[in-house]
Amino acid sequence: MVRSKSISGAIFDILNILFLLLLAAVTLYPFWHVLIGSIMPYEESIRSVIYLFPQRPTFEAYHYVFSKDTLVGALLVSVFVTAAGMLYQLFITAITAYPLIKQDLPGRTFIFMYIIFTMFFGGGLIPYYLLIKSLGMVNSLAVMIIPAAISTYNMIVLKTFFQNIPLELEESAKIDGAGYMTIFFRIILPLSVPALTTIGLFIAVGQWNNWYTPMLFLNDKDLWPLAMVLRDILINNNMELTRGGSYVSQEFMLGDTIKNAVVIVSVVPIIIVYPFIQKHFVKGVMIGSIKS
Secondary structure, eight states, rough: OOHHHHHHHHHHHHHHHHHHHHHHHHHHHHHOOOHHHHHSOOHTTTTTTSSSSSSSSSOHHHHHHHHHHHHHHHHHHHHHHHHHHHHHHHHHHHHHHTGGGGGTTTTHHHHHHHHHHHOOOOOOHHHHHHHHTTOOOSSGGGGGTTTTTOOOHHHHHHHHHHHOHHHHHHHHHHTOOOHHHIIIIIIIIHTTTHHHHHHHHHHHHHTTHHHHHHHOOOOOGGGGHHHHHHHHHSSSOOOOOTTOOOHHHHHHHHHHHHHHHHHHHHHHHHHHHHHHHHHHHHTTTTTTOOOO
């Protein structure tokens, strides 16, 4: 009986491993397809739909991508907007969530419900555009940072995390003469690294992939982030990446390869960052799952 159970358990483990390997292969293949397509010559790519390994790998597409000032400038814009937007939104979210955990805050329930209201109702695109225009943020990188000051969902998540921090820590700090700002910056924020890291990752990915806002408000292509340039290449099939540029035979031959290369360039920075915050991310995604 014991032997039959061990055999059945071994069979289950083998089948489970095979299933997970198949699932991993199906999940990773689209990325592999794009990666191989970015180093595969044009003549070779048109002969095959499924890419496994290139016979004659070439890095001409990457050389072309990084030789264009528009794409390099877009990469720098994306890095700046992502970093500045993440820090700005984290700060605004944190200083909004912290007071809302205080029971003695005047109008606490009304303020919280007022913020929740924004999750379900908005003014619409036209009033939003008119507001941004009246604030003078059209054709400015500020439009990608300032209006997206806070996400209600992220604020609720961070508020839940703050509520799980023992109240005794604040009380002991107050006895020692610490004020609210000292408690917030020297106690609350250091203890909230997992939550801040998780929310920061969500914000960074959203900022990095944001093409909708620049499509609406940025007319100057020099201000376009990488996501907007990528959209321009993939959807509009626009290969004029520099002012006054035009189609040439080399660009035509590298058309799909360049698209794949730009996709890889846009994805790699997020992939590089993730391993460094994985330990905080795993803990942070469990915020609110267990109520103390």
